[in-house]
Amino acid sequence: MRPVFRFAPSPNGRLHLGHACSALLNQRMAQACGGRLLLRIEDIDVTRCTPEYEDAIYRDLAWLGVEWETPVRRQSEHFHEYRDLLDRLIGEELVYPAFMSRGEVRAAIVEAEAKGGRWPRDPDGAPLYPGLDRRLGKRERRRRIDRGDPYAWRLDMAAALERVAPPLAWTELADEGMHVAAEVEARPQDWGDVIVARRDIPTSYQLSVVADDALQGISHVVRGRDLYLATSVQRLLQQIFGFAAPAYFHHRLVTGPDGRKLSKSQGDTGIAELRERGVTPAGIRAMVGLDEI
Numbered sequence: 611m612r613p614v615f616r617f618a619p620s621p622n623g624r625l626h627l628g629h630a631c632s633a634l635l636n637q638r639m640a641q642a643c644g645g646r647l648l649l650r651i652e653d654i655d656v657t658r659c660t661p662e663y664e665d666a667i668y669r670d671l672a673w674l675g676v677e678w679e680t681p682v683r684r685q686s687e688h689f690h691e692y693r694d695l696l697d698r699l700i701g702e703e704l705v706y707p708a709f710m711s712r713g714e715v716r717a718a719i720v721e722a723e724a725k726g727g728r729w730p731r732d733p734d735g736a737p738l739y740p741g742l743d744r745r746l747g748k749r750e751r752r753r754r755i756d757r758g759d760p761y762a763w764r765l766d767m768a769a770a771l772e773r774v775a776p777p778l779a780w781t782e783l784a785d786e787g788m789h790v791a792a793e794v795e796a797r798p799q800d801w802g803d804v805i806v807a808r809r810d811i812p813t814s815y816q817l818s819v820v821a822d823d824a825l826q827g828i829s830h831v832v833r834g835r836d837l838y839l840a841t842s843v844q845r846l847l848q849q850i851f852g853f854a855a856p857a858y859f860h861h862r863l864v865t866g867p868d869g870r871k872l873s874k875s876q877g878d879t880g881i882a883e884l885r886e887r888g889v890t891p892a893g894i895r896a897m898v899g900l901d902e903i
């Protein structure tokens with residue numbers, strides 16, 4: 611079977627040098643092993659994603675010389691598939707409706723910290739969800755949902771970990787030559803009870819990325835180092851659903867002139883801005899350290 615790679619941008623802003631690095635690296639690694647390259651539009655956030663940004667993604671990638679297979683999978687057209695997976699998690703009681711507001715979360719943490727000890731933070735530095743509503747009775751949950759209380763579906767991390775056979779790990783390719791691999795221990799517990807779906811959108815980044823990587827038969831996930839630790843949660847979900855795990859390669863991040871991570875609002879590193887300033891695709895490849903293609 612031919613290896614399958616994917617580049618999976620979100621159309622909630624313009625592409626920058628970091629995206630160019632990911633897309634070009636996916637293309638180069640796919641070509642090197644006779645693999646396929648798919649493009650996936652991750653547009654579950656229907657309020658922030660726009661058709662204009664999506665069109666711009668196609669334009670910028672074509673200009674860069676990236677070629678992908680069609681049809682392109684757009685996540686917003688597959689909510690029913692994510693819903694089915696969410697229903698499996700609900701059926702197995704691995705998720706619960708989490709009703710605590712930001713204020714309630716903050717108050718619970720202040721109270722816990724007043725009793726001693728620092729409340730645990732996730733790898734991004736955000737406090738873990740206290741989950742005081744994890745054990746609410748079925749009737750009380752129903753009552754609150756029917757009353758219209760806002761909630762999100764959160765993974766019951768302890769229950770989910772009990773479901774999978776240890777050790778949980780992923781294969782990280784140690785270089786883009788793809789032959790040197792390391793097994794990395796997955797530590798989903800570091801993220802606590804993560805959000806799996808929202809009330810109005812039956813999915814989240816984590817659920818749909820796992821669903822699509824499996825449904826599209828992705829064998830190699832090549833993306834930025836900023837998603838390295840999120841892989842732990844993705845491995846856990848893959849295991850729960852019985853999905854095969856792809857191999858991962860998390861490439862170094864392209865940083866701005868100030869050494870900071872790029873964001874979609876940084877004009878000086880946007881692909882379109884650079885194009886307008888006369889930078890060529892070869893120039894972009896040089897800027898992201900991939901100029902020997």
Ligand code: GLU
Nearest residue numbers: 618619620652819833837
């Ligand atoms: N859609 C994500 C982003 O634009 C990337 C997801 C992934 O590669 O797993 O940051």
